[in-house]
Amino acid sequence: MSKGRDLKPHIGIFGRRNNGKSSFINLLVGQDLAIVSNEAGTTTDPVNKSVEIFGIGPAIIIDTAGIDDSGELGDKRVKKTLEVIQKVDCAILLLANNEFNEYELDLIKRFNQFDIPFLIVHNKSDIETINSATTDTIKSVTSAEIMNFSTVNPTNTDDLINLIKRTIPQTAYQKPSLFGDLVKPKDVVLLITPVDSEAPDGRMILPQNMAIRDVLDNDCICVTIKETEIEDFLKLGIKPALAVTDSQAFGMVSKLIPEDVPLTGFSVIFARLKGDFEKYMEGTPHISKLNEGDKVLILESCTHQVSCDDIGRFKIPNWMKKHTGKNLEFDVVSGLSEIKGEIKDYALIVQCGGCMVTRKQLHSRLKPAIDQGIPVTNYGLSIAYMHGIFDRVTAPFRNKN
Numbered sequence: 001m002s003k004g005r006d007l008k009p010h011i012g013i014f015g016r017r018n019n020g021k022s023s024f025i026n027l028l029v030g031q032d033l034a035i036v037s038n039e040a041g042t043t044t045d046p047v048n049k050s051v052e053i054f055g056i057g058p059a060i061i062i063d064t065a066g067i068d069d070s071g072e073l074g075d076k077r078v079k080k081t082l083e084v085i086q087k088v089d090c091a092i093l094l095l096a097n098n099e100f101n102e103y104e105l106d107l108i109k110r111f112n113q114f115d116i117p118f119l120i121v122h123n124k125s126d127i128e129t130i131n132s133a134t135t136d137t138i139k140s141v142t143s144a145e146i147m148n149f150s151t152v153n154p155t156n157t158d159d160l161i162n163l164i165k166r167t168i169p170q171t172a173y174q175k176p177s178l179f180g181d182l183v184k185p186k187d188v189v190l191l192i193t194p195v196d197s198e199a200p201d202g203r204m205i206l207p208q209n210m211a212i213r214d215v216l217d218n219d220c221i222c223v224t225i226k227e228t229e230i231e232d233f234l235k236l237g238i239k240p241a242l243a244v245t246d247s248q249a250f251g252m253v254s255k256l257i258p259e260d261v262p263l264t265g266f267s268v269i270f271a272r273l274k275g276d277f278e279k280y281m282e283g284t285p286h287i288s289k290l291n292e293g294d295k296v297l298i299l300e301s302c303t304h305q306v307s308c309d310d311i312g313r314f315k316i317p318n319w320m321k322k323h324t325g326k327n328l329e330f331d332v333v334s335g336l337s338e339i340k341g342e343i344k345d346y347a348l349i350v351q352c353g354g355c356m357v358t359r360k361q362l363h364s365r366l367k368p369a370i371d372q373g374i375p376v377t378n379y380g381l382s383i384a385y386m387h388g389i390f391d392r393v394t395a396p397f398r399n400k401n
Contacts, residue, residue: 007356007357007358008050008057008058008059008060008173008358009056009059009060009089009090009168009172009173009358010059010060010062010087010088010089010090010172010358010360010361011059011060011061011062011088011089011090011091011092011164011168012046012062012064012084012085012087012088012090012091012092013025013061013062013063013064013091013092013094014064014067014081014084014085014091014092014093014094014107015066015067015093015094015095015096015104015123016066016067016068016096016099016103017065017066017068017069018066018096019066019094019095019096019123019124020094020096020123020124020151021063021064021066021094022063023151024092024094024121024123024149024151025049025061025063026151027151027154027157028051028061029049029050029051029061030051046062046063046064046065046080046081046083046084047062047063048060048061048062048063049061049062049063053161053164053165054161055161055165056164056165056168056173057173059173062084062087062088064080064081064084065077065078065080065081066078066081067081067103067104067106067107068103082110083338085107085110085111085114085116085364086114086336086361086364086365087336087358087360087361087364088116088360089116089117089168089169089172089358089360090116090117090118090119090164090167090168090169090172091107091111091116091117091118091119092118092119092120092121092164093107093108093111093118093119093120093121093144094121094123095120095121095122095123095130095134096122096123096124096128097124097127097128098122098128098130098131098133098134100134100137100138105141108141108142108144114364114367115363115367116360117167117168117169118144118167119144119145119146119147119163119164119167120138120142120144120145120146120147121146121147121148121149121160122134122146122147122148122149123149123150123151124150124151124152125148125149125150126150126152126153129148130146130148145163145166145167147159147160147163169360171359172358172359172360176273177214177217177218178210178211178214178269178270178273179211179214179215179218179220179242179269180214180218182242182262182396182397183215183218183220183241183242184218184220184241185218185219185220186219186220186221187220187221187240187241187242188220188221188223188238188239188240188241189215189220189221189222189223189240189241189242189243189244190223190225190233190240190242190243190244190257190261191208191211191212191215191222191223191224191225191243191244191245192225192226192227192230192243192244192245192246192249192253193208193224193225193226193245193246194226194227194245194246194248194249195226205355206355206356207266207267207269207270207353207355208224208266210355211244211266211269212224220241223238223240227245227246227249227252227253227256230253230256230257231256234256234258239258239260239261240261241262242261242262242263242264242396243257243261243262243263243264244263244264244265244266244269245263245264245265245266246265246266246267247265247266247267247268247311247379247380247383247384248311248315248383250265250380250383250384250387250389250393251387251389254387254389254392254393259392262395262396263389263392263393264393264394264396264397265380265383265384265393266353266380267352267353267378267379267380267381267383268378268380268381268384268393268394268397269353269380270353270354270355270378270380271353271354271378271380271381272397273359274353274354274357274358274359274362274363275351275354275362275363275366275378276363276366276370276376277397279366279370279376280376280377280378280381281381281394282375283348283349283375283376283377284375284377284378284381284382284385284390285385285390286347286348286375286377287320287323287324287348287377287382287385287386288323288324290320290324290326290328290347290348291326291347292326292327293326293327293328293329294326294328294329294347294348295328295329295330295331295345295346295347296317296320296328296329296330296331296346296347296348296349296350297330297331297332297333297339297343297346297348297349297350297369298312298313298316298317298330298331298332298333298350299332299333299349299350299351299352299365299366300312300332300333300334300335300352301334301335301336301351301352301353301354301355301356301357301361301362301365311379312332312350312352312379313330313332316350316379316382316383317330319383319386319387320382320386322386323386331346336357336361336365339368343368343369343372343374344372344374346369346374347374347375348374348375348376348377349366349369349374349375349376349377350376350377350378350379350382351365351366351376351377351378351379352378352379353378353379353380380393381393381394
C-alpha cells in the first residue's frame, strides 16, 4: 500500500511558498523530517509524515508545495498540491505577513467544493501578527477559526492541537464497527473466503482480516471457511447469525446458504462503512438501463498486479456486458490517480470496496459524479445485482442506515 492511502486521518498543510509550512510540520511531528529553507519552493511533491495527536491518535500530515509556485515546474507542483485536497480529512491554511488574496481564496473555494473542514493559522507571528484588516477580510468569506502562531516561539501549541481536534471530523479517526449493529455477543458469524489466483500468497486480504477482527471485537464466534467447505460446515447443524462472502462467489454461495440465514458480502459491508450507501443503492439498478456504447468507469482504490481473474478489469465488465446484452466501453482508474477526461461522459461509476483508502478519500472520489447526477455503485452491490441477489445481500442493512 502506498503512503498516500494510509487509513489514518489525513491533515493537509496548504499555503504560499516560504510561509513556513515545513517548519510548522516539523514542530507538529516533533522531529526534523521536512527540509527547511529560507528559499521559496523547497517543497516539491506532497510528502506524508506520521504524527500522534492526543485525542485523535495516529494521523498523517501532508506537506504540500506552495500554492503560488510559478513556471512550468511550479505549475506541476501546484497541480499536485491541489490534488491533495481530495485526499485529506482536514486542512490547515497557513498564512504569513498578512497576505490573503486570490491564492488563499482559491484554496478556500476548493476546500468548500469537497466539504473539507479547515482552520487558518497566521504563522511567523514572532515577526508580524495578523492584523484586524486581514481578519475582517477572512471573516467576510469563511467562518473558519483563525489563530496566530510562531514556529520560532511556539507558546500556544496546545491551543493549536485543540483547534485541530475541533476541526477534524470525529468520523475521520473513530473506528466504526463493521458488524456492531448486525450481530450480538456469542452469535456465530460465518466468513466465506475463496482462495483464488488473486488471493495473496500465504495471507488474507485486508477486508477479510478486518472482518475477522471486528467479529471478535463484537464478542462473536468467528468461523472462516472456503466456499468449497460450505456444505461440510452446514452438516454440523450450526446456524450462523450472519454469513459474509467474497462478492465474486455470490452466485455459488447464495445457492448453498439457506434463505433464512442473512447473507452479504465483504465489499457490501465496506460500501456501507465507507461509501455513500444510499447513492449506491439508488445507482446499482441503473446497470439495467445502460445503452449500447455507454461508457462505464471502474475505480480501484488500490494498485495491484493484474491477472486474468481481475474482478474490476475483467470479471465485472464481462458480467455487465452479459447482463445488459450491450456492447459497453470500460475505463479503469487505479489508486487515487486523476480521472482523465470528463466525468459527465460516463453513464455509470463502479467503485471498489475502498478498504485501502479513508472514508473521506472515497467520498471525495465520487463527489464529482454524484454532483452531476451520474449513478454510482460498488463492486459487491453491482455483482449481487447482476447475479439476481441484490435484495438478499442488502436486506441485513435495511432500516439501519
